[in-house]
Amino acid sequence: MKKAEEMQIIKASEIARDTVEMVLRNRYISQHAAPGQFLHIHVEGHTLRRPISIADVNHEEETVTILFKIVGSGTRQLAANRPGMSINALGPNGNGFPVLAQPGKTVLLAGGGIGVPPLYYLGKTLKSNGVKLISILGFQSKVDIFYEKEFSQLGTTFIVTDDGSYGGKGFVTDVLDDTGLFELYYSCGPGPMLQAMTEKLKGKPGYISLEERMGCGVGTCLACVIPASNGDGYKKICKDGPVFHAGEVSL
């Protein structure tokens, strides 16, 4: 049976502009989380829970790491929680990234802004499987950049910023021609970025992770749907996703 888990906050720190890294301890979630899954977090004083991706997992410490940007009152309230306090989460929710287990293959990780976090745990897992990684990470500006070092340790990493204040100026897709060959891509980021990615990489196998406003977060309320590309109704992002094969849904 599923449960709503209490997660103890072990660490909380601001690692980039308005961007908080939180380490949360919970046995069940840490032992079951797969790359690309998310937590559905209750925030004091708010009707709806907030979906936040799992950015890293430490099995021994029984912790999961989340990274989130303060964009509204829910994330602001979440950021106000201090180590020692607990938060209530449903999770791990949804279907994550299929983890390729073929050593020697090269894959691309392409993340935009707050879409970067789920790619980190994915990258770590892929690397431990012997997969070669190239990463492109896009941020608004220099002050928004996080996990550059962490991704660099996984493989070649390109950073781009909207305003050119660090790395290349432009979008994640602008770097696609410079990365060299890859067999598969994984991407997470804002809608327009995913549209551009899937457009430019049409025909190449890839997986994308989507965002939508959620109610239940578990597949019951039908808030978070996306049309299936075969025209046959909707997929639920919270339950069938958040990760989909690039050709499976119409963005």
Added chain:
Amino acid sequence: MKKAEEMQIIKASEIARDTVEMVLRNRYISQHAAPGQFLHIHVEGHTLRRPISIADVNHEEETVTILFKIVGSGTRQLAANRPGMSINALGPNGNGFPVLAQPGKTVLLAGGGIGVPPLYYLGKTLKSNGVKLISILGFQSKVDIFYEKEFSQLGTTFIVTDDGSYGGKGFVTDVLDDTGLFELYYSCGPGPMLQAMTEKLKGKPGYISLEERMGCGVGTCLACVIPASNGDGYKKICKDGPVFHAGEVSL
């Protein structure tokens, strides 16, 4: 100009069943508070402020003490605040007890339950004016009793409990015949107690402090009215009161 004051919590402790004593530091309020006035306290997550009487004042420390019972979600939330945190209050609000300045006179303080707190600062002030005090304090049960020692230091103090678990069994008014003579009385407590008091002591000068559900707490919304006994409309408890001459309002 009036302000909404931030008050720093210096001390918070449970001194009887569900009854919290809080010491709050604020220069303006501590220097201006008179016995019987109240604070209108903002409680996180609640639309309306909560009116709580000023139970004591320390001019040198610039603190005021409040005593409140946890009866609902607002007082529960208020009780969750810890020393070091601040609460936002309007105050001192309302008109307090007229302080008799005639040494040698004897006055009765009669308080019921959570009506006891405002009588304490009144008693201290009267005593420092050389007034002789008799107190009757009524509580539900032994575990609810607070400030017995404090009142005893002001003068003869009778304790009664509804269930007889401590002191006399019965109501505050049951002790009225045993107190000996007094020239004036001050009373604060639940409506039925005040009705019984003013009935039994009809003709004797006295002041009573009233409670009513409040909106603004400053006299503007007309939520907290009580009919004037001369039939001429209403008085506002938050602004004209909470203290009234016993004959001034019809209970």
Added chain:
Amino acid sequence: MTNLSIQLPGLQLKNPIMPASGCFGFGREYSEFYDLGKLGAVMMKAATGDERFGNDTPRVAETASGMLNAIGLQNPGIKKILETEVPFLSDYGMPIIANVAGSTPEEYEKVAAAFNETDQVHALELNISCPNVKEGGVQFGTDPVMAAEVTEKVKRASNLPVYVKLSPNAGDIVGMAKAVENAGADGLSMINTITGMQIHLPSKRPLLANQTGGLSGPAIKPVAIRMIYEVKQAVNIPIIGMGGITNAEDVLEFLLAGASAVAVGTANFQNPFACPDIIDALPETLRKYGFHSVQEAVGKGIIS
């Protein structure tokens, strides 16, 4: 022992708590959290004649102590619901209430009649109050003449007790209630959501793709209580109450106002265990306020 059971037309409830329509799908997801057999009953997601895809996204928005939704009656259609969803739920043994929707009185009729084919559904909830579809929905729910017409048609078509779900958007809720009672309703369920809107400042347009949505959650509880209180005094059929219930004290408030049972909607999203938690807490809450049974509390708050 506190007696939680209650008997309503077609429904022998072991307790008065059921998930509200649309906030529980067809039970599959929450069956992974707890044994659905614990519930007093289940109100299924709306059923329409054919499969419906609903509105574009975003479909939900958060508001102060509430939320807006504009799902738009997405559902797999009556046929599939009968084939796969009803049997799944039926295994848990609690009464099932089917929520019936449509664009025309004829569609309501057709859907209602389809439920005659199974003996696993115990009552119909006639959703004449969905604010999130272009046709039908709330317009039946704000016009007493149309509401009565749909009710009559469905009563004739169905062999199940019919609970008509009232819309708080109606100007005269008592008039609506009387109209559907006269048209043969066996019970009422109230309230559906109140039509509302949120404007998204960055994009300077309504946040929901459907523009408007239905407001639910604790924000609307005072409106639900008032309407149930007024309607209870005007009709002789039982009321299933809903609107912002999150705990057992809320349930008691609804019972006192005149509801005979209640449904829990939005609260499931914050706490997937909302229904079982409430069921567990209810006996103690009833006792605390002096009641020995649910039945005893129904309508006790009404001053006449």
Added chain:
Amino acid sequence: MTNLSIQLPGLQLKNPIMPASGCFGFGREYSEFYDLGKLGAVMMKAATGDERFGNDTPRVAETASGMLNAIGLQNPGIKKILETEVPFLSDYGMPIIANVAGSTPEEYEKVAAAFNETDQVHALELNISCPNVKEGGVQFGTDPVMAAEVTEKVKRASNLPVYVKLSPNAGDIVGMAKAVENAGADGLSMINTITGMQIHLPSKRPLLANQTGGLSGPAIKPVAIRMIYEVKQAVNIPIIGMGGITNAEDVLEFLLAGASAVAVGTANFQNPFACPDIIDALPETLRKYGFHSVQEAVGKGIIS
């Protein structure tokens, strides 16, 4: 420089923020907190022909993100308001809007006419939507024919612009708005409170002495936004918006939905500085979302 000013019939507002009727008395109490001259305008507490004592207590209850009130139009009567309250407020120099109430169309007429005697009041707000009095009040506000009749009478009796205050309890808010526009209203103010109730569990009866009360505060904001959005597209007179406003972002949401100015009610009780705080924050909020003036934002959220 962000231009906060806005011109409405009878009202030259230096900013669009005013306290809502009944949440500010006649300004005396809040004048001890800040300079009332800072306000765009003031909406006075309701005025009736004679002094009114209002309802019994309790008169207020707290709800999730809102409150219920049933004050019942307590006010000193038109004569005293003209003699003592209007001159007091007038000293601060901002426009004054008088809130006119009554039990009969004739009382509305009489009160409205009385304000012709002063040049210190700049507009009338016709309160046909007070849910807390036995006669008049909300029944004028839910029946378009009666609403139009009162509006016409008051327009004839008064030489001031008349803003009719609409009730969200009306089933068809657009119909109401059109009816009073046709009857000559110069503007609308919306929304008044939604009728609600709370039952007090320990006493097992409605908490408010009046049983029902009006729901206000953030809980009702989505309903206010929806109604303003719908009405704005149907009428050609300006709207003063209200319902749950607590900060400058809320104000912008109301402007985008179609309000030309706004009133702040319940928020004053939590924060006596609600109005001046919002006025201070508004220029930055407008700038943040790309607006140079209040006027520019009015109705910009409407998709046509």
